[in-house]
Amino acid sequence: MQTLQQLKPRIEAAIQGVSLEIIPNGSPANPPSLLVDRPHGRAVAEWLRDDPETRLDYASNVTGVDWPEKTVKEKTRVRKSIQGLDKEVEEIVEKKTPGFLEAVYHLYSMALKHGPLVLRLRTENRSDRAALPSLTPVWRSCELQEREVFDLFGIQFQGHPDLRRILMWDGFADFPMRKDYVPPADDDPGRPNP
């Protein structure tokens, strides 16, 4: 299969206005992933499925990942005037990287027996704009897996034929796989260590 570097210009030529980014993998023995912007997610998926050289007809795995907001403390040198004198002072500045939820798709080709291609879609934030285009109309195998990502993480998949909870009961109000989920207080009286 072509590498992501080779595929990127072909996809950009085929789909107008798409914005792609290749995310490197910290573990070099494993493939990098392709981050697609939200409005073109489904179009890129259809192209990957139908293009005769990639023919990624099998979506093996859909994973939800929660990346909470991170606060990074950085030391910067700032010019400040203290008691009338200009000085360069070291200041600790807090930078906040916004949090988001992410859906990671592993795509393979049963026809050409190659893969995987790792596709990523990210939401805008973790609260009110946690929506992504559903890839179920492209690959039916995403149907139950996207329902699970919705159930456990709270990502709304737009265009999913039947988006409702799958593993927890229907009246459940939390998203348990998020990093800030707190289980009910008196639920576990005897646990020895967290």
Add this chain to the structure above:
Amino acid sequence: MIDANLQTELGRQGIVATTIEELYNWGRKNSIWPLQFGLACCAIEMIAASMARFDISRFGAEVFRPSPRQADLMIVAGTVTKKMAPQVVRLYNQMPEPKYVIAMGACAISGGPFRQGYNVLKGIDLYLPVDVYITGCPPRPEALLDALMALQNKIAHQHLTGSKLPRHLDPNAPAEYPVPQFGPHDLFLPPPPAATLDPNLNLNPNPPPTPEPSSPHPSRAA
């Protein structure tokens, strides 16, 4: 109970002497019909116990009934999740008395290795009375057979008359166990229904103590 030496002496002469209670319990304990109720991995060891090598039918218990109305033993084999807990209690309520529960495996006793989970019930004895606990993850089929023998022993020593009655003959014991409901974050027990009878009609002079409405779970059921 008849003196054991007298019993053997009579037996040598070809005379069987017993009490109705012993005979009744002997019949009950040697023909326990379990409910076909496997939840998770322990169910496979339960199936293995009913297969040729371990053979639960030596103990009279090979007739696993699919319907709770025809069963007298519920072997809770596997993790009880919060989503499944109301169905477990409903099935227990549908079984006719006298009925027994064996909690098989660490998960049924206390949540087991999955105790940290948000959807795992920390032991089935939060909602049901358990007679025998089997430790193990999963317990070997021999352990299940040992538990069945312990239960048979327990049944053999149950009384029909007198002061220490078993639960199924005790008029003050609850007839039905409350079924937990799904809440937005956890299971909860609904409050007991208000009395609709004439309060002056004194049907039960010794009512059982009502559970505290503030605590979400009753104390571990006796």
Add this chain to the structure above:
Amino acid sequence: MTALFPQATPAPFTLDHDLLEVSMGPHHPSTHGVFRMNVTLDGETVVKLTPVFGYLHRNHEKIAEQNSFLAAIPYTDRLDYICSMTNNCAYVLAVEKLASLQVPERAEYIRVIVSELTRLFNHTCLAGFLLQDMGALGTPLMYAFREREHVLDLFESLSGSRMMCNFMRFGGCRCDLPAGWIEQAATVTDRYSLFLDEFEALLTDNEIVRARTEGVGVLPADLAVNAGVTGPMLRASGVNYDIRKVDNYGVYGRFPFRVPLGEHGDTFDRYMIRILEARESLAILRQALREIPDGPVIDPKAKLRNFRPKPGEAYGRIEAPKGELGFFLISDGGPNPYRFRIRPPSLINLTILEDMCRGHTIADVVVILGSVDIVLGEVDR
């Protein structure tokens, strides 16, 4: 007579009917665990089928994030609780990909041997459960479990436990084979070969099995590929995709085994593919038991305690007896996984359950579900 009973002229006969919704499960003798299907019936014909999951959702993924990488291995045993060895293999494969660990040859051969033994008893036990659902009330299952007990004896002498073996480690296996194990495994393999002949003689040409499974639950190949179906179910629909051949992981490249493919994609094909795959597993086993080399069983540089792989992610998958079992791991450099995702073959194979069952009778639903081969520990995790 009509003069005596003037109202007795029969009216034209119309059958006014409603659809009946039946909930099969979660407690049901044939749902292979706590699985629920809301089936809408028109008489006896299935119009709609909605599966309900989650009755065994035990939070493997959340628990794994709270424990270390090593502590997740016993939890993988409990996913597909009938095939614990293959679950272990899939997880350690994913970790080895993440941390770029090497596995010695002897350990790879041991992995092949225990995986194929697992595949053997999984496929025959499935045939036993399928026949039990069809009404054979335990006899084929009794035979299948009898043979499974011999394999469980092997696993117990190897790993200490019958079912939850917890045997694989990152970079190899927990310990070496005990003395005499290979000879005992060879005896078990030979017994299995005779047993498969006996099993097939009883079942494959059996009139009732054929009548109840041929043409039932047909799955077309293109729908199977698009719905992500893997494993014997996919190959029964005619698609040649076996991860042992495609990914060539471990030492499977040294074993020339065939991949049986079905023609019709019905329940009988799914049953037959499993029997044929069991025979291919026997061939792999015989070769592996002959050729297993000496050597260490774990990479000497492998670090189990305080195992902190560098930040990154990896997806490792194997051909488990039920389908493609994959683990997607994201590490952030800490001792616990940041994300531990299990790709469950049983859940994804159930995506098209409704498509297979529509138009069949409710008795066929039981047979079709039996041929999908699900284990609820894996479906719900």
